[in-house]
Each structure stands twice: as structure tokens, then as C-alpha cells.
Amino acid sequence: MRFDVLTLFPDLFPGYLGQSLLKKAIDRQLVQVHVHDVRRWSKDKHQKVDDRPYGGGPGMVLRVEPVVECVEEVQREGRGPGRVIMLTPQGRRLNQQVVEELAQEDRLLLLCGRYEGFDQRIVDLLQPDEISIGDYILNGGEVAAMVIVDAVVRLVPDVLGEPLSTVEDSFSTGNRHLEWAQYTRPREFRGLAVPDVLLSGDHGAIARWRQEQGYLKTQQRRADLLETRPDGETTDDGQAGRSTDADN
Ligand code: ADE
Numbered sequence: 001m002r003f004d005v006l007t008l009f010p011d012l013f014p015g016y017l018g019q020s021l022l023k024k025a026i027d028r029q030l031v032q033v034h035v036h037d038v039r040r041w042s043k044d045k046h047q048k049v050d051d052r053p054y055g056g057g058p059g060m061v062l063r064v065e066p067v068v069e070c071v072e073e074v075q076r077e078g079r080g081p082g083r084v085i086m087l088t089p090q091g092r093r094l095n096q097q098v099v100e101e102l103a104q105e106d107r108l109l110l111l112c113g114r115y116e117g118f119d120q121r122i123v124d125l126l127q128p129d130e131i132s133i134g135d136y137i138l139n140g141g142e143v144a145a146m147v148i149v150d151a152v153v154r155l156v157p158d159v160l161g162e163p164l165s166t167v168e169d170s171f172s173t174g175n176r177h178l179e180w181a182q183y184t185r186p187r188e189f190r191g192l193a194v195p196d197v198l199l200s201g202d203h204g205a206i207a208r209w210r211q212e213q214g215y216l217k218t219q220q221r222r223a224d225l226l227e228t229r230p231d232g233e234t235t236d237d238g239q240a241g242r243s244t245d246a247d248n
Contacts, residue, residue, distance in 0.1 A: 001030070001031045001032075001103075001105070001106060001107070001108075001152070001153075001156050002031070002032045002033075002034070002078060002082070002106065002107040002108075003031065003032070003033045003034070003107075003108050003109075003110060003149055003152075004033075004034045004035075004036060004074050004077075004078075004082065004107070004108070004109045004110065005033065005034070005035045005036065005110045005112065005142075005145050005149075006036050006038055006067070006070055006071060006074065006109060006110065006111045006112065007035065007036070007037065007038060007112040007140075007141075007142055007145070008037070008038050008039060008049060008112070008114050008140070009112075009114075009140065009142055010035045010036070010037045012142045013033075013035045013142075013146070014035075016146050017033055017035075021153065021154070021159065021160075022149070022150070022153055024159075025153055025156065025159045028158075030156055030157075030158055030159050031153055031156055031159070033149065034074075034077075036070060036074055038066055038067060038070045039066070040070070041065075041066035041067075041069045041070040041073070042066045043065070043066075049062060049063055049066045049067070050062055050063060050114070050115050051063050053116065057116075058116070059115055059116030059117075060115040060116060061115060061116055061117055061118070061119055062113055062114065062115060062117070062118045062119060062122065063119055064119040064121045064122050064125070067111070067118065067119075067122050068121075068122060068125050068126065071084060071109060071111065071126055074109060075109065078107065079106070079107070080106060080107055081107075082105065082106070082107030082108055082109050083102070083105050083107070083108055083109070083129060084109045084111060084126050084127075084128040084129065085102070085108055085109065085110050085111065085128060085129050085130075085131055085148065086111045086113070086118065086122075086123070086126075086128035086129070086130045086131070086141075087110065087111065087112050087113060087131060087132075087133070087141025087142075087144040087145055087148075088113055088117070088118070088130050088131070088132060088141065089132045089135070089136070089137055089138075090130060090132065091129075091130030091131040091132040092129075092130065092131060092132065093131075093132055093133075093134070093135075094131050094132065094133045094134075094144075094147070094148065094151075095171065096151075096169070096171035096172055098131065099148075099151040099152055099155065100155060100172070102148065102152050103152045103155035103156065108148070108152070110141070110145040110148060110149070111126075111128060111141070112140055112141030112142045112144070112145050113140060113141045114139070114140040114141075131144070131148070132144070133147050133148075171225075176218075176225045176226065177214040177215055177217075177218040177225065177226075178214055178217045178218045178221060178222060178225075179214060179217075180209075180210040180211075180213035180214040180217070181213055181217075183195070183198060187199070195209070197209045
């Protein structure tokens with residue numbers, strides 16, 4: 001899978017891309033991430049890519065020419081134009097279902113904004129899929145682009161050691177519960193002991209305990225997950241995600 005990140009701040013990315021799971025996925029050539037500096041497409045001698053909004057008002061707006069020309073040139077590189085994603089607080093909200101949808105693509109172009117926003121003609125011409133990572137305003141789309149890369153990469157075949165771990169993840173399709181509590185050594189720390197059931201070796205009992213714990217935590221913290229399916233529809237019984245075949 002190939003990602004192209006189009007940004008005014010390319011130096012934000014090497015640290016993130018050079019660590020952990022993502023670095024391994026890149027080294028193993030399972031994913032490619034190309035970061036492009038939109039300023040390279042500026043015709044201004046100071047490499048300016050923004051300007052004041054027509055009609056007045058605060059802030060600066062990203063100009064149409066450098067952004068559109070950058071996207072078009074990057075699209076000509078590599079196989080196929082890919083799907084253009086614009087990171088913006090006005091977009092549809094990212095969730096695991098959207099992540100799963102994006103992971104089906106061979107190539108994603110992630111367009112990061114800064115300043116007050118994009119010239120509307122960028123949207124009109126490129127018709128991007130506009131995505132927001134939440135109802136808050138970031139200084140730009142770069143962190144949001146990293147969030148998308150991070151979440152999508154986990155679903156690229158062979159990136160994770162154990163494929164089952166994504167199926168079991170909270171929020172993955174058909175799984176609408178929070179994670180149960182996990183423990184590792186030592187068995188006791190400052191008087192807090194690991195629950196006996198986890199030391200019992202009884203796999204059926206452990207699975208039931210985990211299922212119950214996950215369900216209770218979801219009920220306490222995110223009851224909305226139990227009431228809606230991943231597509232946003234309300235379930236009949238309000239118990240989506242509560243599996244009764246915990247031993248399987
Ligand atoms: N750019 C600024 N805020 C954003 C957000 N919440 N999601 C995506 N891109 C953004």
C-alpha cells in the first residue's frame with residue numbers, strides 16, 4: 001500500500017515514520033510512505049502557498065494552484081491516481097469502519113491543510129474525501145494524516161504479527177466493545193493482585209471473564225457502542241458486541 005502525504009511541514013514526518021511498527025512495515029516493503037512539500041509547487045519567490053481570503057476576515061487560505069498542481073503531479077507518479085483524502089475538521093468523522101474502508105485502497109493521498117482552510121476550488125476540482133479525526137481544531141492536518149496512516153497500516157496484510165489481534169480490537173467490524181483489563185508479571189504489586197481466574201489455566205473461564213469485563217467496561221464508559229452497529233444503525237436488542245459463545 002502506498003501513502004503520499006502532501007504537507008507544508010514535511011519535517012514533521014521522519015521521526016514518526018522511522019519508529020516501531022511503521023518502520024518495520026516500510027523496511028519490509030509492505031507499505032510505502034512518500035512525503036511531499038507543497039511549497040515546491042509554489043511559483044512565489046518566497047515559496048508562499050497561502051493568501052488572504054476574498055471578502056476579508058482573519059487568517060490565511062491555502063491557494064488553489066500549488067495544491068492542485070502538487071496533487072496532480074504526485075498522482076502521475078506511481079501506479080494509479082489513488083484516493084485523495086483531505087484532512088479537515090469539516091470532514092466526515094474517522095472511525096474504525098472508515099479505517100477499514102480506506103485500508104481496501106492501494107494508494108491514499110493525504111492532503112494536509114494549515115491556516116484557516118483550503119480555497120474552495122481545491123475541493124471542487126479534486127473532489128477529495130474530506131475526513132476529520134474529531135470535533136476539535138488542530139493547527140493543521142499533519143497529525144490527522146499520521147492518525148490515518150497509523151490506523152490503516154495495522155490492517156495491511158502481514159503488518160501485524162498476529163492477524164487475529166485486529167479482529168479482536170475494539171471497534172473493528174462486528175466487535176463493539178472496549179478491551180478487558182490486561183495483566184502481566186509480577187503477580188502482585190503494592191497489594192494489587194492479578195485476578196485468580198487469569199492464573200487458573202482454564203481457558204474457557206478466562207474467555208468468559210474477559211468477555212464479561214469488556215462488556216461491563218463498555219456499559220460503564222461507552223454504552224453508545226452497545227446501542228449502535230458500526231454503520232451507525234441502532235441494534236434490535238441493544239447488546240451488539242456481547243458474544244455469548246465466549247468459549248469458542
Ligand atoms: N485539521 C484541523 N483540525 C482537524 C481535525 N480535527 N481533523 C482533521 N484535520 C484537521
